[in-house]
Amino acid sequence: MTYAVGAPDSGAPAGPGRLVERFEQGLDAPICLTWELTYACNLACVHCLSSSGRRDPRELSTDECKAVIDEFERMQIFYVNIGGGEPTVRPDFWELVSYATEHHVGVKFSTNGSRITRPVAERLAASDYVDVQVSLDGATAAVNDTVRGPGSFETAVRAMDRLAGAGAAGFKLSVVVTRHNVGQLDELKELADRYGAQLRLTRLRPSGRGAEVWEELHPTAEQQRLLYGWLLARGEDVLTGDSFFHLAGYGESLPGLNLCGAGRVVCLVDPVGDVYACPFAIHDQFLAGNVRQPGGFAAVWRHSELFTELRRPQSTGACGSCGHYDSCRGGCMAAKFFTGLPLDGPDPECVLGHGELALAGRGETAPPRPSLDHSRRRRPVPRPVPVAMMPRPPDRPCDESPLATSDQGA
Amino acid sequence: MTFDGTRPWTLHPLVSLRPESFGALAYHFGTRRLSFLKSPTLVAVVESLADLPSGHDACRAAGLTGVELERYERALAALAESGMICERGTS
Numbered sequence: 358m359t360y361a362v363g364a365p366d367s368g369a370p371a372g373p374g375r376l377v378e379r380f381e382q383g384l385d386a387p388i389c390l391t392w393e394l395t396y397a398c399n400l401a402c403v404h405c406l407s408s409s410g411r412r413d414p415r416e417l418s419t420d421e422c423k424a425v426i427d428e429f430e431r432m433q434i435f436y437v438n439i440g441g442g443e444p445t446v447r448p449d450f451w452e453l454v455s456y457a458t459e460h461h462v463g464v465k466f467s468t469n470g471s472r473i474t475r476p477v478a479e480r481l482a483a484s485d486y487v488d489v490q491v492s493l494d495g496a497t498a499a500v501n502d503t504v505r506g507p508g509s510f511e512t513a514v515r516a517m518d519r520l521a522g523a524g525a526a527g528f529k530l531s532v533v534v535t536r537h538n539v540g541q542l543d544e545l546k547e548l549a550d551r552y553g554a555q556l557r558l559t560r561l562r563p564s565g566r567g568a569e570v571w572e573e574l575h576p577t578a579e580q581q582r583l584l585y586g587w588l589l590a591r592g593e594d595v596l597t598g599d600s601f602f603h604l605a606g607y608g609e610s611l612p613g614l615n616l617c618g619a620g621r622v623v624c625l626v627d628p629v630g631d632v633y634a635c636p637f638a639i640h641d642q643f644l645a646g647n648v649r650q651p652g653g654f655a656a657v658w659r660h661s662e663l664f665t666e667l668r669r670p671q672s673t674g675a676c677g678s679c680g681h682y683d684s685c686r687g688g689c690m691a692a693k694f695f696t697g698l699p700l701d702g703p704d705p706e707c708v709l710g711h712g713e714l715a716l717a718g719r720g721e722t723a724p725p726r727p728s729l730d731h732s733r734r735r736r737p738v739p740r741p742v743p744v745a746m747m748p749r750p751p752d753r754p755c756d757e758s759p760l761a762t763s764d765q766g767a
Numbered sequence: 768m769t770f771d772g773t774r775p776w777t778l779h780p781l782v783s784l785r786p787e788s789f790g791a792l793a794y795h796f797g798t799r800r801l802s803f804l805k806s807p808t809l810v811a812v813v814e815s816l817a818d819l820p821s822g823h824d825a826c827r828a829a830g831l832t833g834v835e836l837e838r839y840e841r842a843l844a845a846l847a848e849s850g851m852i853c854e855r856g857t858s
Contacts, residue, residue, distance in 0.1 A: 376789065376803055376805065379787075379788070379789050384787055384792075385787065385788075386785070388792065388801065433783065433785040435783055435785070435792075435794035435796075435801075436794070436796075436799075461783065463794075463796050463799075485781060485796050485797055486796055488799065
């Protein structure tokens with residue numbers, strides 16, 4: 358979302374500065390909530406942050422989902438970022454979308470495009486309260502399909518064709534930036550422009566299956582620098598979901614609130630109702646509770662031990678003495694955790710290189726593994742995927758810090 | 768839209784306000800922009816717009832004068848610019 362600070366603030370410039378502290382202490386309800394509706398997916402992207410593939414038999418029923426939506430409405434959560442898995446494979450997906458919008462909860466959902474038929478595109482074009490993000494991780498089939506699976510480029514492009522044809526102006530083209538597509542930023546922007554879509558770039562996290570490919574796929578230090586310059590030049594024209602706030606260490610902040618919103622202004626509700634601090638932190642250590650518990654989601658958000666702890670002032674640890682801490686605020690919690698780095702140390706992609714040193718000094722202990730795995734089968738690194746299944750859409754909107762999102766849409 | 772305090776204003780029909788300790792969050796479902804209203808007084812002014820004859824009246828009703836009044840009118844201008852509030856009858 359694009360945010361503006363529309364209010365007087367005695368003396369201080371109208372920047373989000375002071376608000377950041379408020380946000381770090383948490384709000385009564387999340388600003389940005391990601392809700393993965395299912396772990397089922399017809400793709401098998403190598404970097405899937407939720408290790409999706411197979412449906413979980415414990416997934417919330419239609420009625421339970423509606424009860425959760427009722428709760429979101431009571432909490433005045435403006436919108437939810439729905440992902441998965443591929444959310445549209447749930448037979449009740451459209452029923453839930455309608456239910457949410459009828460109850461004043463806007464929906465933004467991520468899809469690989471496989472279920473965007475012409476009638477669906479027309480329906481999406483007609484609603485102010487539903488926004489769609491088509492996931493694509495390369496400007497060419499060669500680059501995209503290596504990560505998302507054979508045929509996935511064509512599927513996404515066909516979906517964009519239909520959306521544009523139906524007049525769904527302003528839908529999002531959502532890209533996880535990798536070592537292999539970072540050289541295609543201009544082409545990706547052109548592709549989005551061609552369909553009247555808005556480009557959204559997000560950061561590759563070592564979460565879910567992403568942990569297995571992060572070493573090979575995350576942008577190099579040199580590429581990060583180029584990405585930063587590219588994003589800075591485009592300002593709010595390209596959305597990022599506040600994904601890249603760790604790049605603020607280069608100097609100027611990118612649009613967004615530039616903070617880790619985990620458990621403070623963002624969280625994840627997974628398909629079985631578990632509430633995690635953020636979509637990239639599916640691990641027991643970041644599990645705050647479950648929406649099926651007494652008190653439901655609100656009780657987890659407001660009173661869980663984990664979220665209460667995250668809203669206390671955090672140790673700055675090894676980063677405390679760095680002059681850039683106020684810019685990057687130590688970076689991404691999930692990126693640190695799943696690369697085996699201490700949470701109060703540098704981000705693995707720290708722009709000053711402290712992360713690389715920390716990675717080199719990790720020792721023999723293996724990084725924590727994700728607590729859940731719904732993958733259809735284990736799959737090694739990026740290489741063309743066997744034909745059996747197609748990849749899934751990784752990026753979910755709110756990825757992360759919603760807040761940060763400075764976008765018109767995220 | 769440019770803010771003219773002599774005109775009648777209202778919160779845009781596609782905007783929702785959510786109270787927060789610092790003021791409120793405002794979310795526009797059409798533009799998908801989020802704004803932070805950083806003072807309870809501003810929230811009160813924005814909420815009263817629809818019931819009063821003009822933007823100036825809403826500010827006066829909140830007891831704003833002098834420099835404060837100017838600051839709040841600038842904030843209203845920013846909200847008008849981003850479409851969060853609109854002239855009544857124009858949405």
